Amino acid sequence: MSTIEYLKLDDVDLTELMFTLNEDSLRSHLIDHPYFDEKSIRSWVEGKIDTDSMTGCKVRAVIIDGVLSGWCGIQPDECGFEVAIVISKKFWGSGVSIFRTLLLWAGQLGHKEVVFHLLDSRREYKSLAKKANRVRSSQLLGRRFNTYYFPVDSVG
Template structure:
């Protein structure tokens, strides 16, 4: 299996729109309100690319065997490096493998002290996250939406 980390701007709009409009993906993303159309896609990709320009890091597109599988990585969120992983359901089994690569970069190459994850309260299956060493920290609101913040501290 060939896994590549690419820029989101290298992925076709229809592929991104298909992912972001998939009902199983949308169920886990309460900030996605309306249909994710071409304008939303352009705004989304531009905002993610701006993170790279402004902060030196941001999310990647994950390409598996030349197919767009999802996006994710570290993103600045209120002064924290927040981990996001969004996969098409066909690729949900890849999360741990890509997580390990991203966390490895976070704590070695980037020298971060910790990484956060924001889960909506509807995501009740958090045992895997806790097994990875994350601890529940606090509630956070983005707009009108409540999230639970989990934190993983650097082992070094």
């Protein structure tokens, strides 16, 4: 079993994070955006640090077996608060553990429900749908998503 750690984004190497977030296999499941460079990754991290300081939010770098693997967090969106997991393809099997941690954080932050948006490039997950209150198709930034609504206190 992998060891997963969560660090504040200002405690990680931004160049290493940039290379991870620029992986094509990871980007294929995200909204289209330009590849990060040294300047844009710094700006993006500053924005996520600002999000982390907001009430109800928590954003962290994900370290799996000592390797900076991506990021995760709870952040605001038009549905309330969303959980996000963005990790390198070689660590995709760790997503379930990260998801459980995010739901624990959501409970600690006082959330009753969070949403999880998966781009339509991903299949609908029956295991997620079983735990969700509801699943619906949504449009965000011109793309289609499967959006799962999770009660915080009953998922684990």
